[in-house]
Amino acid sequence: MKILHIYRTCYPETKGGLEQAIRFICKGTSKLGYHNTILTLGNENKDYLFEGYRIVVIKKDFEISSNGFSFKLIKEFIKLSKESDIIHFQYPWPTGDLLSQFLPKDKKTLVSYQSDIVKQKWLKKLYAPLEYSFLNKVDKIVASSPQYADTSKNLKKYKDKVEIIPLAIDEESYPKDVSNRIEYWRNKIGSDFYLFVGVLRYYKGLKYLLEAANINKLPVIIAGDGPERTNLEQYIKKHCLNNVKLIGFINEEDKVALHHLSKAFVFPSHLRSEAFGISLLEAQMYSRPIISADIGTGSSYVNQNNVTGITVIPEDEKALSDAMIKLNLDPKLSKKMGINGRKRFDSLFSINRYTKSYSELYKTM
Known part of the structure; x- marks a missing residue:
């Protein structure tokens, strides 16, 4: 069976969470005998094999609001879709929705629905007719959690063709021996943060x-970079938060080391733009309890309140602070939640479960 995957980028061209999810589908199902091809956009034309599947990169002509486009992409899509049995889209990507209008007749289609469009409301209004046509046309829609399927206005419209397949990560792809990095970070920032x-x-x-760290004065490490960094640095300086450290972008070895040194993982995302949260799965893989905001998306599916961690009301710094204090005062509870998280990871978020779920879905189409 030949599967054509459509998205604006892919691993290893870029290395975000969704790129990894597409990678794991292709890598896993290729081992089961499926023939996978990814059609995507980039800065130059490429066509190469990677981990047992094909990647076709088309040079983009222009980009509007992070949505790239290429006229050559349409021609290549028509060609590859004729050779494929199933076309697998990712949402949201308006260019992908446009490509669906050029589908050959009687092709089976599905879309992995990653997130509602939350911020670009003006773009959403312009895009609505194309989106409506696309979601009506596809045969199956895959949501990443029951919570998202139940709370998304779009998904509720198409509930008869919605399937639930939670995202996953491949434990084997993470570094194993990071003892040197653990000692480096222990000497630099300590532990139990x-x-x-x-x-x-x-x-x-x-x-x-x-704000929670300003209340409880507990140690917090924020690893990563992005558009909010300046605002965070200004807050830390203004309030003299010596207990908070921004350490910038880190590599995979350092990420694993920091998980081993940490007390718990904190995930305060407060808007539905956070549809799932791959980093939550990483925390559970390393048996760390999670403190997260309950926003009715996949993050609330991953982290079970009072089982694998604590969920709090979004945008409530006092509740977030109290949850951090609770775990700090009860190491046994913290350890128990971390163990429960690892069990949940093994049962729901492993790469084997993920691959099997998509393989079974492909077979039913």
């Missing part, structure tokens, strides 16, 4: 984490 790892974006709720 509350850790955040991710891009510093507006919807991550990091200002509430800083």
Whole structure:
């Protein structure tokens, strides 16, 4: 069976969470005998094999609001879709929706629905007719959690064709021996801190984490870079938060080391732009309890309140602070939640489960 995957980027061209998710589908199902091709955009034309599947990169002509486009992409899409049995889209990507209008007749289609369009409301209004046509046309829609399927206005419209397949990560792809990096970071920043790892974006709720740290004075490490960094640095300086450290972008070895040194993982995202949170799975993989905001998306599916961690009301720095204090005062509870998180990871978020779920879905189409 030949599967054509459509998205604006892919691993290893770029290395975000969604790129990894597409990678794991292709890598895993290729081992099961599926023939996968990814069609994507980039800065130059490429066509190469990677981890058992094909990647076709088309040079983009222009970009509007992070949505790239190429006229050559349409021609290549028509060609590759004729050769494929199933076309697998990712949402949101308006260019992908446009490509669906050029589908050959009787092709089976599905879309992995990653997130509602939250911030670009003006673009959403212009894009609505194309989006409506696209979601009506596809045969199956995959949501990453029951919570998102139940709370998304779009998904509720198409509930009869919605399937649930949670995202996953491949434990084997993470560094194993990081003892040197653990000692490096232990000497540099200590241990038993509350850790955040991710891009510093507006919807991550990091200002509430800083406000919570200002209340409880507990140690917080924020690893990552992004557009909110200046604002965070200004807050830290203004309030003299010596207990908070911004350490910037880190590599995979350092990320693993920081998880081993941390007390818990904090994920204060407060808007629905945070549809799932791959970093939550990493925390559970390393048996760390999670403190997160309950925003009715996949993050609330990953982190079970009072089982794998604590969920709090979004944008409530006092509740976030109290949760941090609770874990700090009860090491046994913290350890128990971390162990429960690892069990949840093994049962729901492993790469084997993820691959099997998509393989079974492909077979039913």
